[in-house]
Amino acid sequence: MSFTIENVDWERNQSRLKALREHVFVLEWQLSPDSEFDERDKNAFHVLVVAENNTPIATGRLTQCGEIGRIAVKRNRRHLSVYRALFAALIDIAKEQRLATLRVNLSLDSVSYHSQLGFKPDGKVFMDGGIPRQRMCCPAERFPLPDVSQMH
Numbered sequence: 001m002s003f004t005i006e007n008v009d010w011e012r013n014q015s016r017l018k019a020l021r022e023h024v025f026v027l028e029w030q031l032s033p034d035s036e037f038d039e040r041d042k043n044a045f046h047v048l049v050v051a052e053n054n055t056p057i058a059t060g061r062l063t064q065c066g067e068i069g070r071i072a073v074k075r076n077r078r079h080l081s082v083y084r085a086l087f088a089a090l091i092d093i094a095k096e097q098r099l100a101t102l103r104v105n106l107s108l109d110s111v112s113y114h115s116q117l118g119f120k121p122d123g124k125v126f127m128d129g130g131i132p133r134q135r136m137c138c139p140a141e142r143f144p145l146p147d148v149s150q151m152h
Contacts, residue, residue: 001079003057005089006048010041017046020056024072025129035129036070045097047089049073049082058082062090066099066140087145094140102143105133117144 010017018037025031040063049058058073068090073082094102103122106114111121111134119136126133138144 001077001081002052003082003085004050005085006050007089007093008046008048010044010046013046013048014041016048016056017041017059020048020059020074021070021072024074028075031129040064041070045090045093047086047093049077049086051077058086060086060090062093062097062099062102065103066094066101066137067103067105067135068094069105084145091140091143094143099140101137102140103135103137105135108132108134111136118142 008017021036022033025036026033041061044061044063046061047059048056051057057077058071060068060071062068068087071083071086073086091102104114104119105128106119108125114136115121117138119138122135122137126135
């Protein structure tokens with residue numbers, strides 16, 4: 001499987017990013033579109049993974065405060081190589097921006113697993129699109145590939 005990584009901004013690539021996230025989160029996961037897009041999109045760093053035919057197959061964002069999220073991968077492209085490339089690009093951006101700590105919002109079922117990887121809880125449990133989540137953090141230089149099935 002061949003793909004490329006593109007660092008993109010929201011303003012110029014909003015339609016591509018929205019289409020992919022809507023496909024995964026709104027159509028597939030049945031989440032509300034109101035919870036999928038927020039004011040942090042316009043200032044976040046966005047990554048697109050693009051297939052050989054220039055079709056977006058995955059995306060993720062890194063907010064200014066170091067939160068990695070909105071990881072959306074088309075169902076037929078959910079392979080470890082895609083997730084690794086996506087996270088590597090987001091972590092590279094974090095390092096370029098000198099973000100010392102990275103955060104992810106995880107399902108409650110995966111808190112114990114991620115604690116073993118070196119993540120620490122960051123705040124209280126909260127609701128995100130009707131799903132209870134725990135924000136967890138990890139130093140950027142030691143950030144491992146999280147259990148991507150437990151993220152959004």
